[in-house]
Amino acid sequence: MSDQSYEPSMVLATKTFDVVGTRPVRHDGADKVTGRAIYGADVTLPGLIHGAVLRSPHAHARIKSIDTSKAEAHPQVRAVVTSADIADAGDKTVDLGEGLTRLAFIRNNVLARAKVLYRGHAVAAVAAASVHDALEALNLIEVEYEPLPPVLTAPEAMKEGASLLHDDLTTTELGKPTDKLSNVASHFRHEKGDIEKGFADADLILEKEFDTSTVHQGYIEPHNTTALWNNDGRIQIWTSTQGPFTIRDTTAAILEKPVSQVRVTPTEIGGGFGGKIPVYIDPVAALLSKKSGHPVKIVMSRADVLEGTGPTPGSHIKVKMGVKNDGTMVAAQASLAYEAGAFPGAMVIPASMCVFAAYDIPNVTIDGYDVVVNKPSTAAYRAPGATNAAFATENIVSAMAEKLGVDPLDLRLNNASKKGTRRADGPKFPRIGCVEVLEAMKSHPHYSAPLEGPNRGRGVAIGFWFNAGLPSACNIAVNADGSITLVEGSPDIGGTRTSIAMQAAEVLGLPIENVSPSVVDTDSVGYTAVTGGSRVTFATGLAAIRAARDVRDQMIKRAARIWGVDADTVEFEKGVFISRNGTENRMTFAELAPQLAATGGPIVGRAGVNPPGVGGSFAGNIVDVEIDPETGKVTILRFTAFQDAGKAIHPSYVEGQMQGGSAQGIGWALNEEYFMNPDGKMMNSSLLDYRMPTSLDLPMIDTCIIEVANPGHPFGARGVGEANIIPPPAALAHAIHNAVDIDMRRLPMNPVAVMEAIWQKNGVTD
Amino acid sequence: MATVFIPGSMRDLTGGQAEIEVHGSTVRDIVDELDVAHPGVKDWLVDGNRLKPSLSVAVDGVVSPLGLLQDVEGNSEVHFVAAIAGGC
Numbered sequence: 073m074s075d076q077s078y079e080p081s082m083v084l085a086t087k088t089f090d091v092v093g094t095r096p097v098r099h100d101g102a103d104k105v106t107g108r109a110i111y112g113a114d115v116t117l118p119g120l121i122h123g124a125v126l127r128s129p130h131a132h133a134r135i136k137s138i139d140t141s142k143a144e145a146h147p148q149v150r151a152v153v154t155s156a157d158i159a160d161a162g163d164k165t166v167d168l169g170e171g172l173t174r175l176a177f178i179r180n181n182v183l184a185r186a187k188v189l190y191r192g193h194a195v196a197a198v199a200a201a202s203v204h205d206a207l208e209a210l211n212l213i214e215v216e217y218e219p220l221p222p223v224l225t226a227p228e229a230m231k232e233g234a235s236l237l238h239d240d241l242t243t244t245e246l247g248k249p250t251d252k253l254s255n256v257a258s259h260f261r262h263e264k265g266d267i268e269k270g271f272a273d274a275d276l277i278l279e280k281e282f283d284t285s286t287v288h289q290g291y292i293e294p295h296n297t298t299a300l301w302n303n304d305g306r307i308q309i310w311t312s313t314q315g316p317f318t319i320r321d322t323t324a325a326i327l328e329k330p331v332s333q334v335r336v337t338p339t340e341i342g343g344g345f346g347g348k349i350p351v352y353i354d355p356v357a358a359l360l361s362k363k364s365g366h367p368v369k370i371v372m373s374r375a376d377v378l379e380g381t382g383p384t385p386g387s388h389i390k391v392k393m394g395v396k397n398d399g400t401m402v403a404a405q406a407s408l409a410y411e412a413g414a415f416p417g418a419m420v421i422p423a424s425m426c427v428f429a430a431y432d433i434p435n436v437t438i439d440g441y442d443v444v445v446n447k448p449s450t451a452a453y454r455a456p457g458a459t460n461a462a463f464a465t466e467n468i469v470s471a472m473a474e475k476l477g478v479d480p481l482d483l484r485l486n487n488a489s490k491k492g493t494r495r496a497d498g499p500k501f502p503r504i505g506c507v508e509v510l511e512a513m514k515s516h517p518h519y520s521a522p523l524e525g526p527n528r529g530r531g532v533a534i535g536f537w538f539n540a541g542l543p544s545a546c547n548i549a550v551n552a553d554g555s556i557t558l559v560e561g562s563p564d565i566g567g568t569r570t571s572i573a574m575q576a577a578e579v580l581g582l583p584i585e586n587v588s589p590s591v592v593d594t595d596s597v598g599y600t601a602v603t604g605g606s607r608v609t610f611a612t613g614l615a616a617i618r619a620a621r622d623v624r625d626q627m628i629k630r631a632a633r634i635w636g637v638d639a640d641t642v643e644f645e646k647g648v649f650i651s652r653n654g655t656e657n658r659m660t661f662a663e664l665a666p667q668l669a670a671t672g673g674p675i676v677g678r679a680g681v682n683p684p685g686v687g688g689s690f691a692g693n694i695v696d697v698e699i700d701p702e703t704g705k706v707t708i709l710r711f712t713a714f715q716d717a718g719k720a721i722h723p724s725y726v727e728g729q730m731q732g733g734s735a736q737g738i739g740w741a742l743n744e745e746y747f748m749n750p751d752g753k754m755m756n757s758s759l760l761d762y763r764m765p766t767s768l769d770l771p772m773i774d775t776c777i778i779e780v781a782n783p784g785h786p787f788g789a790r791g792v793g794e795a796n797i798i799p800p801p802a803a804l805a806h807a808i809h810n811a812v813d814i815d816m817r818r819l820p821m822n823p824v825a826v827m828e829a830i831w832q833k834n835g836v837t838d
Numbered sequence: 839m840a841t842v843f844i845p846g847s848m849r850d851l852t853g854g855q856a857e858i859e860v861h862g863s864t865v866r867d868i869v870d871e872l873d874v875a876h877p878g879v880k881d882w883l884v885d886g887n888r889l890k891p892s893l894s895v896a897v898d899g900v901v902s903p904l905g906l907l908q909d910v911e912g913n914s915e916v917h918f919v920a921a922i923a924g925g926c
Contacts, residue, residue: 247847247882261846421920498843498917499896541903682903784900 082776083723084512090646091578092787095724098570099589100340112296112312112339113371120298121150123360123370124206125353126196126213127380128188131222131446131752132235135186135195135215142212143198148205151363152213153356154196155185159328166325177415179326181449182355188217189237189414190448191753192379194352199360199368222446222752226388226409229255229445237414237444255444257416262424262438262496270403270435274394277403278471282464284801284819285745286386286411289453290736290764293342294377299357300367305329307358309336314344314563315602320594322351327358337593338563345736346452349602350382378757382451383746385410385418387460391427393468399478401433401487408461409441413449418442422538423457425497426798427465429536430506430690431487436496446752452604454733455537455794459740459801463819466533466802470809480532480806481514489536502687505716505780505790509534509690512778518694518712527699528709531807534692535798539791540605541686545598546615548576548623548677552669554662555586556623558616561600562608564591566732566793567725571609572616574721575787579620580661581647598680606791609721610686610782615679617786622677630671631659685784691715691795693734693803699811701830704823706742706808712774718782718790730796731773737800739765745820840914842868848918851878860916865895866906868916883918894921 085093103109140152161175179185184193196213200206223229223237234255243250244258271277297311307329313319316336324331341348353370360368372380387410394403406427410418420440428436473480488506495501513519513532523530547559558576562568573587600612624644631649632639641653649664651657668675696709713730720726743763747756756762781788805816814829831837839859844852852858853876862868873880883889889905896917902908910916 247845248850263846425920497919498845499901499919500899500915502899541901543903684900684902684904686901 080772080774081727083720084776084778086779086781087719087788089578089787090581091574091584092719092721093723095722096570096574096584098567099573100564100569109340111293111342112298112310115298115310115339115369117298117300117367119366121199121201121364121366121368122203122206123197123199123357123368124203124210125194125356125370125376126210127376128184128191128193128195130188130217130219131191132220132237133188133217134220135184135188136218137216138196139214140196142214143209146200146205146209146212148201149198149209150201150366151199151360152196153183153359153363155180155183157359158183158326173417175325178322178351181415182326182352190446192376192448193414194356194380197356197360199364199366223255224445224447224748224752225386226411226441226443226445229443230409230441237446241416241444257412257442257444260440262436264494264496265435267403267405267435267437271394273396273402275397276472276475277392277394278468279390279392280464280468280817282389282391282467282817284387284460284463286383286447287453287740287744287746288378288383288762289343289345289347290739291343291345291347294372294374295348295352295381296369296371297354297357298367298369299354299361301358301362305333307334309334309354309358310339311336311354312341312348313338314341314348314565314604316561316563316594317599318349318602319351319354323355323358326355335593335595338591341563341565344565344603345454346456346604347382349604350451352381374759375757378762379754380448382413382449384453384456385412385450385460387411389460389464391464391468393472395472395476397476399476399483399486401431403435404428404431404433405436406438406461406464408439409443410457410460411445411447411450412442413447414444415449416442416444418450419452419457423461425495425538426458426536427461428496430484430489430534432489432493433487438496447746454736454797455535458535458537458798459737462533462535462798463801463805466799467805467817470532470806481510481519484534485510485514503780503783504688504690505778506534506536506690508778508780509692509714509716512714512776513692513694516694516712516776518710518774523696525698527701527811528696529807529810529812530694530696531803531805531810532692532694533799533802533806534690535795536688536690537606537795537798538688539610539686539794540607541611541683542601542605542607543680543682544600544612544615545680546612546619546678547597548616548619550623550627550665550668550675552666554665555588556580556582558587558589559592559597560589560612560616561592561594561597562612563603565603566729567722568603568608568612571721571725572613575613576616576620578787579617580624582661606689606793610785610789610791611681611683613721613789614683614785615681618679618681619677622679623675626675626677627661627664630668631664633671634667683784685782687718687782687784687790689716689790689792689795691799693799695803695807697804697807697811699808699826701812704826704830706804706821706826708738708771711771712776713796714776714778715792715796716778716780716790717792718785719779719788720777721787721789723777726777726792727775729792730775733794733796734773734800735765735770737797738770738804741801741804741819741821743820743822839912840868840910840916842872842916845918848879848882851882852876862910864906864910865897865908865916868910869906892921894919
């Protein structure tokens with residue numbers, strides 16, 4: 073690649089197709105740019121009233137009493153609900169598609185019972201004629217609390233004698249239940265090789281500790297829902313979600329309804345990044361609707377979103393790595409303590425699967441701790457857990473390279489995971505693109521470009537995310553004009569209507585304009601798991617491919633019937649049916665489509681998949697920074713993002729994911745944090761104070777797509793939505809180190825943190 | 839025979855063995871056979887007629903959505919790993 077001239081957007085393609093790999097205009101583009109797309113806040117129904125949620129002012133307290141009588145007496149109030157309106161879940165567990173979860177945890181997060189576990193925890197809700205009436209009535213609800221001391225970080229919560237969040241939470245220790253009441257929900261371990269021997273073989277051992285702050289996904293559209301509890305007992309919900317079937321199943325479980333009695337329509341979604349998978353207000357709105365007899369809409373404020381929904385875990389990480397003088401990594405050890413927030417479920421398992429995934433190291437031990445703290449119950453956020461982990465690992469890898477006097481990319485290349493490398497959690501990697509990503513980084517013009525001037529530095533880092541498969545369904549109907557309608561159940565966050573439609577178009581030899589994709593409600597398509605895990609273009613795309621093949625095979629039979637030939641003699645090439653049985657017959661898809669009614673009736677193709685063959689994705693960054701030594705401000709001079717897409721179905725959308733993930737990773741690195749006071753109150757719960765990067769803070773994020781085909785997908789696609797957020801904090805820390813010789817081990821690396829590190833380096837103590 | 843890699847947290851059931859060779863043509867066969875030699879393994883892995891929802895099985899490096907129904911070859915590697923998805 074070194075002989076190529078510089079391009080801001082490179083696609084290192086290895087295979088080309090007719091539709092896949094092109095850049096058509098997205099199907100929902102016109103509606104989005106003209107304001108006609110229907111978002112949750114746009115939903116209105118006859119008799120609609122409005123809900124609001126009362127939230128805890130305490131981070132940790134017992135609820136001694138709730139008196140709603142004054143609110144109920146408000147003339148505009150139609151209903152008030154508390155946890156008393158939901159059945160006690162007891163020890164019941166539910167499987168919502170991502171493992172067993174105690175229903176009580178989900179239910180008690182929706183409306184607190186007995187205790188509030190974080191400031192912003194929902195306590196009660198009101199429905200009234202207007203939002204203003206509902207908010208006014210919240211002030212009439214009297215809650216008596218007994219405040220308790222909060223614990224706000226994993227190390228604090230893990231101490232002996234720490235204030236306990238749950239009266240019945242005991243530690244599962246290395247897979248075995250214990251009787252020990254604790255804030256540590258579980259401790260697990262992955263082991264590979266002999267860690268002691270590994271460190272004994274090492275010539276250089278580095279060990280450091282790292283802390284990362286709680287950060288939010290920062291989707292611009294707040295959570296919203298409209299629910300109607302119909303007179304026949306059926307519940308309809310219109311909501312902004314990444315998982316309509318998850319909302320359906322969770323709401324049904326909480327309200328003790330069969331799933332068939334709940335219908336969820338996903339509206340357009342203004343960002344999610346993992347944060348719009350859990351359920352918060354949908355069952356509450358449904359209960360208010362049941363009590364009031366009206367459809368009820370709830371729209372969160374920004375403070376509600378930041379204080380009452382799931383951010384990503386803060387963490388305390390220890391990493392120790394050993395390397396030989398020849399650059400061979402021989403041992404790696406990690407302790408990952410992740411904050412779950414109020415209920416167990418920190419993203420520490422995926423963190424453990426990613427922390428050393430980029431490297432082929434023979435001796436590894438990884439300990440993970442899932443720790444509850446008095447913060448909102450955490451949710452997924454783009455490669456959940458992996459960014460924290462890579463911040464630690466990549467710091468040490470770069471420091472090793474510096475001490476060994478070798479190029480940091482060469483050290484990574486010399487130890488890079490490849491097909492057959494055994495991961496610390498057990499399985500061997502299938503075909504992956506770690507080496508190719510590193511090679512692209514090393515040969516990119518950015519890496520060899522001069523970087524001159526004081527207080528400037530260049531950094532590099534890589535990261536891995538394994539991606540997901542999970543169930544998806546798709547139906548395709550053929551229209552008489554030769555077009556098809558494609559129905560799927562994956563909410564479209566990043567252009568997936570089009571990336572899925574393109575895969576069907578490729579199979580059927582159609583122009584993309586002849587595919588009309590729709591995301592529909594839970595009664596109108598087969599079960600489809602969440603838009604998460606970078607799975608939609610892979611798994612729902614695979615469903616679309618198979619549905620399109622089903623259409624193709626049915627149409628071949630129709631063509632054969634028309635021509636009076638055996639269907640086995642009919643072939644399909646780029647949208648044309650051809651029979652070469654003696655005389656050659658040819659008919660295009662568009663010519664056959666209007667003849668379906670007369671040859672047997674409409675054709676509908678369908679497929680349901682739960683695919684193996686998921687392809688993990690590696691991402692890397694090269695970043696140049698300049699530090700202002702007087703203020704600590706970090707200015708990004710140049711940023712290039714690299715990622716293995718397998719096959720970029722729609723390269724522009726892949727680039728968009730890479731740029732979006734990079735921007736979020738930069739915000740996580742340099743500015744964002746839940747700034748908590750000692751009482752557990754978030755002091756920056758507005759977008760003015762919770763400082764996400766804006767376009768003015770960022771340079772152009774150049775991209776380089778690497779294509780190492782995933783053998784588990786017909787076009788080679790890998791998920792691309794997540795791995796891109798992993799390397800930015802580590803790459804920026806490396807660049808800052810190279811600029812001003814400080815070692816940043818805490819996120820965010822904001823001006824205060826940078827100045828403190830500079831002062832410490834210079835021996836300034838005051 | 840397939841090679842089953844025993845998770846660290848399950849090794850007290852296998853006398854500390856980390857790798858066990860087992861006959862079987864499906865993951866279900868393998869779990870049943872393991873449970874004969876090492877009682878308690880099935881309870882650890884299986885809930886009713888399927889893998890516990892918190893677990894997935896990877897055969898030859900590929901996580902299988904079929905769980906206990908997944909076919910296993912004679913030289914396959916079988917791992918029981920955490921079942922998780924992701925965020926975006």
